[in-house]
Amino acid sequence: MISEKNWAKELAKSLINLNQLAEKSIVPASDLQDLQKVKDTFDIRVPNLFIDDIVKGNNALAKQFIPSKNEIIFLPEELEDPIGDSRWSPVEGIVHRYPDRVLFKPTYLCGVYCRFCFRRNKVSDSANNIKSDNAKIAIDYIKSHKEIWEVILTGGDPLVLTDKILQKLLEEISSIEHVKILRFHTRIPSVLPSRVTDSLIQILKNTNKSIWIAVHMNSSEEFTEEAKTALAKLIDNGIPVVLQSVLLKDINDTNIQLVSLLKSAIENRVKPYYIHYPDLAKGTEHFRIPLKRAIELIKGLRGQISGLCIPHLIIDIPGGNGKIAINTHTARESKKNTWEFESPLDGTKITVQYP
Numbered sequence: 211m212i213s214e215k216n217w218a219k220e221l222a223k224s225l226i227n228l229n230q231l232a233e234k235s236i237v238p239a240s241d242l243q244d245l246q247k248v249k250d251t252f253d254i255r256v257p258n259l260f261i262d263d264i265v266k267g268n269n270a271l272a273k274q275f276i277p278s279k280n281e282i283i284f285l286p287e288e289l290e291d292p293i294g295d296s297r298w299s300p301v302e303g304i305v306h307r308y309p310d311r312v313l314f315k316p317t318y319l320c321g322v323y324c325r326f327c328f329r330r331n332k333v334s335d336s337a338n339n340i341k342s343d344n345a346k347i348a349i350d351y352i353k354s355h356k357e358i359w360e361v362i363l364t365g366g367d368p369l370v371l372t373d374k375i376l377q378k379l380l381e382e383i384s385s386i387e388h389v390k391i392l393r394f395h396t397r398i399p400s401v402l403p404s405r406v407t408d409s410l411i412q413i414l415k416n417t418n419k420s421i422w423i424a425v426h427m428n429s430s431e432e433f434t435e436e437a438k439t440a441l442a443k444l445i446d447n448g449i450p451v452v453l454q455s456v457l458l459k460d461i462n463d464t465n466i467q468l469v470s471l472l473k474s475a476i477e478n479r480v481k482p483y484y485i486h487y488p489d490l491a492k493g494t495e496h497f498r499i500p501l502k503r504a505i506e507l508i509k510g511l512r513g514q515i516s517g518l519c520i521p522h523l524i525i526d527i528p529g530g531n532g533k534i535a536i537n538t539h540t541a542r543e544s545k546k547n548t549w550e551f552e553s554p555l556d557g558t559k560i561t562v563q564y565p
């Protein structure tokens with residue numbers, strides 16, 4: 211049995227400053243001054259589990275987690291709140307964009323700080339975590355809105371909460387009759403698999419709701435033996451796991467890399483659900499590929515690999531205009547790099563600049 215102490219110790223071993231990265235020759239000392247500007251804006255956390263592979267030159271892991279000077283290049287179309295969470299936030303911690311479901315964000319801390327994160331302006335700062343009075347207001351909001359069928363715990367990463375806090379939170383949500391589904395958005399099974407303890411499983415199983423895990427993984431390299439064990443433990447205990455990925459330049463934007471990721475998921479009983487075109491978060495241009503190429507990449511999978519492996523390509527239309535599955539029918543390039551979408555929320559036509 212893995213104790214809570216073990217995963218906390220493991221988390222404490224992650225690399226969180228530039229000197230640690232320089233000591234392991236992950237970043238050159240000559241870049242430290244520029245990278246300090248990045249670190250001052252967007253925090254660093256590199257999981258202990260990936261350090262050896264990054265030192266050996268694994269690019270898919272390094273590009274996702276090691277800061278780059280490109281992150282302080284901000285484009286005019288990049289936004290602090292790219293998917294418009296604040297537009298749909300009636301009370302702190304809740305985003306109520308679609309009628310039958312809410313996002314609930316109890317923490318902004320994570321087991322890793324991804325360099326492309328769409329909430330990078332918020333994550334890592336514990337001052338952004340919801341305080342207990344406001345958490346109560348958030349729960350009361352869910353209680354008073356009978357149309358809420360699903361609560362999606364996200365953040366940050368809800369599985370970095372301690373067992374005690376998580377248990378209390380889940381007990382509160384479990385007491386709400388009209389909520390039937392509890393979904394966790396998490397990177398934990400991949401970046402901190404030791405967190406998937408017996409006691410965590412028990413806490414999840416103790417709720418009287420249908421629990422789903424949407425695990426965030428972007429490359430087949432993240433399916434380490436430890437991650438496979440953590441995923442199997444969830445699934446063997448009756449907790450279904452789906453995969454959410456981000457389509458990222460140099461990480462999973464070739465047919466070979468993408469097929470390898472998607473097949474790894476199915477081989478581990480994880481169903482690919484969404485692959486997101488990267489949101490327009492600040493300083494993330496170096497992760498985006500042309501949208502036209504993204505559409506072609508996903509289209510090319512059909513017929514090549516089992517339909518079980520194929521996710522929907524998703525865009526969260528900036529400004530809080532909702533998510534759509536992208537294909538040649540739902541996205542139109544009106545002129546070079548200018549794309550038109552129709553909001554699924556109210557049918558509004560939205561124009562967005564993408565490469």
Ligand code: SF4
Nearest residue numbers: 320323324327366397
């Ligand atoms: S784990 Fe998720 S919320 Fe945290 S930094 Fe990565 S993408 Fe952002």
